[in-house]
Amino acid sequence: MNQQQGTIVHHLEELRRRIIISGSAFIVFFCVAFIFVKDIYNWLVRDVQGKLTLLAPSDVIWVYFMLAGVAAIAFSMPVIAWQAWLFVKPALRPNEYKATMSFIPALAVLFLVGVSFGYFIIYPMVYSFLETLAGDFETMYTAEKYFSFMINMTVPFGFLFEMPVIVMFLTQIGVLNPARLAKARKLAYFGLAVTAVTITPPDIMSDILVIIPLFLLYEISVSLSKFVYRKKLKEQ
Template sequence: MATSDLDQQGLLNLGGDNSPEDDDENDSSAMSLIDHLEELRWRIFKCLIAVAVGVVIAFIFRNQLIHILDAPLPLSANNVGGNHGLTMTGLGEGFTVTIKIAIVFGIVFALPVILYQLWAFISPGLYDREKKHAVPFIMLGLVLFVLGVALGYFILQYPVSFLVNFGAENFNELISASSYFSFVSLFLLIFGAIFELPLVLTFLAMIGIVTEHFLKSKRAVAHVGMWAASTIVTPGGDLYSPIFIGISLSILYEFSILLIHFVVKKDTEEEMA
């Protein structure tokens, strides 16, 4: 009888209804590697769709965008035969340059969707205290990126004017549309990326690589280094660009310390509670 009872219990266990391990394996939230790759594929596809929509919008408003981007160009540039403007050096350069501009702005327009899809993909693997920071960080990242691009556009006139007028006495400069818009696009995107410094430092603080105390102790060295770097990386010899860049980096560094103080300290207090 005892053997018969054990056999009946074994048959019941084979059904998997009462096994915690089987419940975990059959849990719909437990995704396999194939499921993760499939989810990643669809999220990348959604990002590409958002970029494509942004490219179409940018291409529709291409004339307005080109007018905004070439506004910092001095009136003396390409002023040959009474004509002012950028020069096309190839048969299809006008079309290819327009496509490049549309792609750059399409990515910028799709940035909210890209950041959301990235967060949605990694959020299942985050702790609850990390998930609650995701949406505010995404919004803050967008705001900082826009501020960086706006500041870069304001500063752009100084290095462009310097570079155009530097050889005006000895050379007849013909600035091609491709070289100018490539320079402008890279310049603005770099400024947008630099303004993400507070988020990068805060993330490093959350995983324990840097601390608020460390940043404060290295404050003097950091400011001197950033101001020195601003004089080197500026693509021109004008006086104003390094000043604006140095001030921006100093403000971003101090804002990073402030952000780390509130975010990391709050998380520590919640863990100890």
């Protein structure tokens, strides 16, 4: 085995180790969340009138697994971010890995901020709009459909809100720079607009209320990339 093949094998083994640690953290947090899943369920349905419907005996397990899984992802985010940083750390210069360490807690915080934005702002807005449309119908929600809808309206924002930190990290290690981000602005705006239209009801106000924060996130990402890039040039 030559040196290049040995290096590739070493990287794959290191990646496997980081994935195992991240997966183990997810499983631990999943088990803890599942212990308290009834409390999570009761808090999430506190504003629902009546009880949600189950169509099969196994549906309750699916709902509880879904809720525990989302909670486990949220709590596992710092561990996953830390393992990802440890994986790329050998390729970083000393000044780079010191600077990027602060990105790890920021990833966890922004994920929670994004989920909170989706749950407290986007989800009530979309839910109220759809309730208005269904005013002439007899409505009966199943637990599975209700929570699938809620998760689709909240969890994606957790990942979208991590965009500024990810851009800062990629700028710090030289993968991105402000010029590339500026050049890709039109394509990025198009992708974010499509994302906003996909996850919101078909009315212009809902689309605008989601598109504006996403565009602001991109511009914040570009500004932070400029800051990191200039600082990096001064250090060099």
